[in-house]
Amino acid sequence: xxxxxxxxxxxxxxxxxLDEARAAAEAGEVPVGAVVAVEGRIVARRGNERERTGDPTxxxxxxxxxxxxxxxxxxxxxxxxxxxxxxxxxxxxxAAWAAQVGRIAFGAHDPRAGATGSLYNLAVDPRLNHTSExxxxxxxxxxxxxxxxxxxxxxxx
Amino acid sequence: xxxxxxxxxxxxxxxxxLDEARAAAEAGEVPVGAVVAVEGRIVARRGNERERTGDPTxxxxxxxxxxxxxxxxxxxxxxxxxxxxxxxxxxxxxAAWAAQVGRIAFGAHDPRAGATGSLYNLAVDPRLNHTSExxxxxxxxxxxxxxxxxxxxxxxx
Numbered sequence: 001x002x003x004x005x006x007x008x009x010x011x012x013x014x015x016x017x018l019d020e021a022r023a024a025a026e027a028g029e030v031p032v033g034a035v036v037a038v039e040g041r042i043v044a045r046r047g048n049e050r051e052r053t054g055d056p057t058x059x060x061x062x063x064x065x066x067x068x069x070x071x072x073x074x075x076x077x078x079x080x081x082x083x084x085x086x087x088x089x090x091x092x093x094x095a096a097w098a099a100q101v102g103r104i105a106f107g108a109h110d111p112r113a114g115a116t117g118s119l120y121n122l123a124v125d126p127r128l129n130h131t132s133e134x135x136x137x138x139x140x141x142x143x144x145x146x147x148x149x150x151x152x153x154x155x156x157x
Numbered sequence: 158x159x160x161x162x163x164x165x166x167x168x169x170x171x172x173x174x175l176d177e178a179r180a181a182a183e184a185g186e187v188p189v190g191a192v193v194a195v196e197g198r199i200v201a202r203r204g205n206e207r208e209r210t211g212d213p214t215x216x217x218x219x220x221x222x223x224x225x226x227x228x229x230x231x232x233x234x235x236x237x238x239x240x241x242x243x244x245x246x247x248x249x250x251x252a253a254w255a256a257q258v259g260r261i262a263f264g265a266h267d268p269r270a271g272a273t274g275s276l277y278n279l280a281v282d283p284r285l286n287h288t289s290e291x292x293x294x295x296x297x298x299x300x301x302x303x304x305x306x307x308x309x310x311x312x313x314x
Contacts, residue, residue: 055223056232056256057214066212075213090279091255094248094272099213112286115251119284120277122247127276129269 010105013037013083014139017107020047020060021085021146027052031146034060034084036068036077036101043080044068060084061092065099076100085143087114087136093122097130105135107143167262170194170240171296174264177204177217178242178303184209188303191217191241193225193234193258200237201225217241218249222256233257242300244271244293250279254287262292264300 013035020033024047036044044067049058061084069075081103082088082096088106093115096104109118116123116134123132170192177190181204193201201224206215218241226232238260239245239253245263250272253261266275273280273291280289 050232054226054230054232056226056234057219057223057252059255062214066214069211069213073211075207075211077213089251089255090272090285091248091251094246094251095214098216098246098248112284115247119282125276127269128247 009040010083010135010138013040013042013081014085014105014107014143016042016045017060017083017085018139018142018146020045021143024048024060025146025150031150032060032084032086034064034082036064036080036082038068038072038077038080043071057091059089059092061088062095065095065101069099078102081105083138085139086110086147087118088116089113090115090120090122093120096132097122097128100130101132103133103135105138107138107140108147109136109140166197167240167292167295170197170199170238171242171262171264171300173199173202174217174240174242175296175299175303177202178300181205181217182303182307188307189217189241189243191221191239193221194238194240195225195229195234195236200228214248216246216249218245219252222252222258226256235259238262239289240295242296243267243304244275245273246270247272247277247279250277253289254279254285257287258289260290260292262295264295265297265304266293 017033021031025031029048032048044064046063077099085107087110174190178188182188186205189205201221203220234256242264244267
């Protein structure tokens, strides 16, 4: 399915990433969720865990990439797509590079820290020894709405 | 001591990072080591563990920052210095940003992937919501020699 209908498959995978983001919000975390898929099959799904763990590196993408490498049994994830609700930050775009992820599909742009198109584009720098395809704007309104609601509630709370 | 003699203290801390890099090499890892220090006291020290763990994110800096946050009990490490033998890659420079590290001191420059001065400088980008002081070239020859010896042995082996 993923070969014939990439857009539709991105939408489906993003639905799972959005579920992870919602679960993160319910746990008091900034709502970001990520999925790693290989040929349409989800091998890892995680939400942001920074507050709960006190781990500064516990962004959804880092956690999902780590899980995916363990599941696949290879730290090189060239056949994998990282699907994430928010544009990856420099750390997470760097982690996708470090894991040699084949493709990144993200939802909302992050003008404050985005590193796959907004402030930087670490995924397509020909000076680096690995580049990834990037698809942006997948179900972006839903991803952005989660973040907006979370920060509005925090301000009002 | 660190207040009066920062250079000397960087040299001392880098000595520990170099020990971690040497231990990594002995374990078959690309020899990079990192230390996190607060007011001259080492709170975390780690070497690269990518091959052993199969974890694409297991660079020395990420591991040391994660440990440091757990030891300090805070994911914000503003009072900390990250000391690392090789210039951080995009993921690791991003992790230092995510952890809000006060200062980064590194040894050898990395023209292929360095992200605190070579290809990028993620530590001092005013668009990001945190910047770190950067000191480069600390015992750089020793750090570079470890890497050169490791890759030469690998080629010959």
